Amino acid sequence: MPKKILIVDDSQELRQLVTIALDFPDFVIFQAAxxxxxxxxxxxxxxxxxxxxxxxxxxxxxxQLCKYIKSNLQSKSIKVLLLTSRAQASDIKESIQVKxxxxxxxxxxxxxxxxxxxxxxxxxxxxxxxxxxxTSSAANEKTNxxxxxxxxxxxxxxxAIQQESNKxxxxxxxxxxxxxxxxxxxxxxxxxxxxxxxxxxxxxTSVSDAVNLIGLTRTLHLVTAVxxxxxxxxxxxxxxxxxxxxxxxxxxxxxAKHLEMDPNLAYLMGLFHDAAIPLMAVKFxxxxxxQLEFQNSTQGLHNAxxxxxxxNHAMLGSLLARTWxxxxxxxxxxxxxxxxxxxxxxxxxxxxxxxxxxxxADNIAYKLKGDIDNIYTELEESIRKHLGLxxxxxxxxxxxxxxxxxxxx
Numbered sequence: 053m054p055k056k057i058l059i060v061d062d063s064q065e066l067r068q069l070v071t072i073a074l075d076f077p078d079f080v081i082f083q084a085a086x087x088x089x090x091x092x093x094x095x096x097x098x099x100x101x102x103x104x105x106x107x108x109x110x111x112x113x114x115x116q117l118c119k120y121i122k123s124n125l126q127s128k129s130i131k132v133l134l135l136t137s138r139a140q141a142s143d144i145k146e147s148i149q150v151k152x153x154x155x156x157x158x159x160x161x162x163x164x165x166x167x168x169x170x171x172x173x174x175x176x177x178x179x180x181x182x183x184x185x186x187t188s189s190a191a192n193e194k195t196n197x198x199x200x201x202x203x204x205x206x207x208x209x210x211x212a213i214q215q216e217s218n219k220x221x222x223x224x225x226x227x228x229x230x231x232x233x234x235x236x237x238x239x240x241x242x243x244x245x246x247x248x249x250x251x252x253x254x255x256x257t258s259v260s261d262a263v264n265l266i267g268l269t270r271t272l273h274l275v276t277a278v279x280x281x282x283x284x285x286x287x288x289x290x291x292x293x294x295x296x297x298x299x300x301x302x303x304x305x306x307x308a309k310h311l312e313m314d315p316n317l318a319y320l321m322g323l324f325h326d327a328a329i330p331l332m333a334v335k336f337x338x339x340x341x342x343q344l345e346f347q348n349s350t351q352g353l354h355n356a357x358x359x360x361x362x363x364n365h366a367m368l369g370s371l372l373a374r375t376w377x378x379x380x381x382x383x384x385x386x387x388x389x390x391x392x393x394x395x396x397x398x399x400x401x402x403x404x405x406x407x408x409x410x411x412x413a414d415n416i417a418y419k420l421k422g423d424i425d426n427i428y429t430e431l432e433e434s435i436r437k438h439l440g441l442x443x444x445x446x447x448x449x450x451x452x453x454x455x456x457x458x459x460x461x
Contacts, residue, residue, distance in 0.1 A: 055173050058082045058099040060090040060117070061135070062108045064358065065367045065387060066158075070103055070135070072371065073162040074169065087112035094121075099130060101173055103165075104152075106136040106143070107398075115150050122151040131172045135160065137398045158384070162374065201331055201368065203375050204283035209234045210275060214377055217272050224268060228260040231275060240278040241271070248460040273316040276378065277301070277323050286330050289340055293330060296417065297323050299458050304413035306457035307450055311439060313405050321382055321406045322413055325389045328368035336361055347426060354390040366390050381406060390427055395434050408435045416454050 057079050059070045067083045074081055082097050084090040087110050090102070102121065106114035114134060121127045133154040134147050147155050154168050170176065206214075212230045216222050231237045238259045245262045246255050256262045263271045281294050301322030308318035332339045342360070349356035357364035370387035385406035388394055394407055412435065415428040428435065433442075441447040 054078055054080045055101065056080045056082065056097055056099040057169070058084060058090065058093050058097065058102045060084045060087070060102060060108070060114070061105040062086060062110075063105075065364075065370075066105070066135075068367065069371070069374075069387075070165065073165050079169075086110040087117045090117060094127060094130070101131040101133060101169060103133050103135050103169075106134055106138055115146055118147075118152050119150040133168060133172060135165070201335060201363075203331075203372050204285075206376055207234075207279050207283065209237060210279045210376075213272060213275055217268055222268060224263055225260065227268065227271060228263045231263070231271070232259040236282060237275055237278055241274055244274050248457075270316045273320050276376065277320055280324060280327060280376070284327060284330050285334075287333050290330055290333060297326060300410070300413050300417050302457050303416055303454035304410050306453050307412055308405075308409050310450055310453045311409070313409065317379060317382060318406060318409050320378070321385055321389075321410050324373060324378070324382070325369060325386050325410055326365060328365040328372055331368060331372070332357075332361070332363070332365050352390065352392060353426070364390075385410070392427065392430055394431065395438070404438060408438050411435055412439070412450065413454060416451060 055078060057074060059067045059081060060083075061067050061070070062085050064085070067085075071081050071083065082093050082099065084093045086108055090104075093099070094102075104114045104118060108114055108117075112120065114136065118132045118134065121130055121132055131153045132151075133156060134152045135156050135158065136143070137158040139157045144155060153172055156165055156168055209230050213227050216226050216230070231241055241259060241262050242256060245266060246252060252265075256265060266274075286293050301319045304322035305315040305319035309315040339361070346353045346356040346360075351359065354364050354366055358367075366387055366389055370383050373383045373386050381400065381402040384399070384403045388397070388399070388403070389407050389410060391397070391407075394404065411425070411428045411431065415425045418425040418428075436442050436447060439450075441450060
């Protein structure tokens with residue numbers, strides 16, 4: 053008999069992410085947005101396990117709800133797994149005091165969550181063969197069908213490169229061979245490596261030299277970026293989508309480099325953060341015509357999309373990034389790139405850096421078109437403070453660096 057799992061989180065996106073991660077025949081999933089809804093769902097559905105966020109509005113936070121569950125005779129046998137972005141020693145100590153059965157820190161990988169839940173419910177992380185139900189092959193990498201979206205599968209060349217890169221001792225020659233076998237990938241890699249951004253004195257002419265020059269991690273990021281562009285089909289109304297995204301990506305990478313952050317991950321963030329917009333446009337015929345209304349909505353772009361379509365492009369982009377096995381800070385950054393609560397969520401600096409650098413780049417891109425980025429406008433002071441750019445001279449230097457980068461393209 054399937055085990056019943058209740059997901060309690062005030063974020064609908066997080067509930068959806070966990071639901072998708074646990075979409076297996078072994079589980080029946082229920083959701084609640086706060087403690088009151090959770091208590092009602094517990095009475096009605098009698099869950100075997102509760103996945104519980106700590107920070108929630110309302111009568112009880114996660115710690116208080118967990119303590120109530122574990123002190124109540126009717127519910128004390130229910131397993132409670134705290135899933136939270138809070139990872140201080142004091143938080144872990146309190147989770148022990150309220151008798152939580154497990155603790156997983158966001159951002160989480162589906163495998164970590166699956167294994168922990170399997171361990172709590174069945175006594176072993178290997179009790180369920182998750183791979184038996186869902187594989188990572190290019191043939192069936194799609195979203196949960198209940199969402200109504202089919203994500204483009206990763207190209208077989210990218211899968212092979214990712215698998216080799218994840219080995220303890222990866223063979224760069226194998227990676228170079230896989231890239232060289234794909235004309236589009238190899239041409240794009242050489243073009244990118246020889247671009248002014250890398251500042252090479254001598255032109256690189258072979259894929260092997262390019263990979264050795266920039267390293268495995270940068271190569272993987274570049275190949276992923278090219279594969280994304282190839283794989284997502286654009287409606288005619290978005291003919292310039294990737295050109296615009298590339299400009300933002302180049303500016304984000306230049307800003308990150310100027311600020312001594314990871315320019316390659318910033319580039320991938322710049323290119324990928326809005327990658328779900330074409331998917332939304334294909335799924336919902338009125339999506340693009342409603343964009344101006346969404347952007348000017350008092351509830352914010354993110355929430356306006358969610359209210360109308362029960363999905364938003366930030367959430368969908370995050371799910372796509374998970375499907376493509378992108379780095380976890382990037383997955384979270386994509387999900388949160390329209391969040392006005394960015395600085396109050398207790399996020400790692402790696403995530404905030406990606407979002408803030410991207411917001412600066414996007415704001416420049418908006419201004420070049422004569423538009424306004426409402427999210428940036430609302431968060432500008434906090435963004436500049438986080439990046440150490442409160443001084444107008446330093447800030448202008450960053451803007452000039454970004455503009456120079458696209459003028460050299």
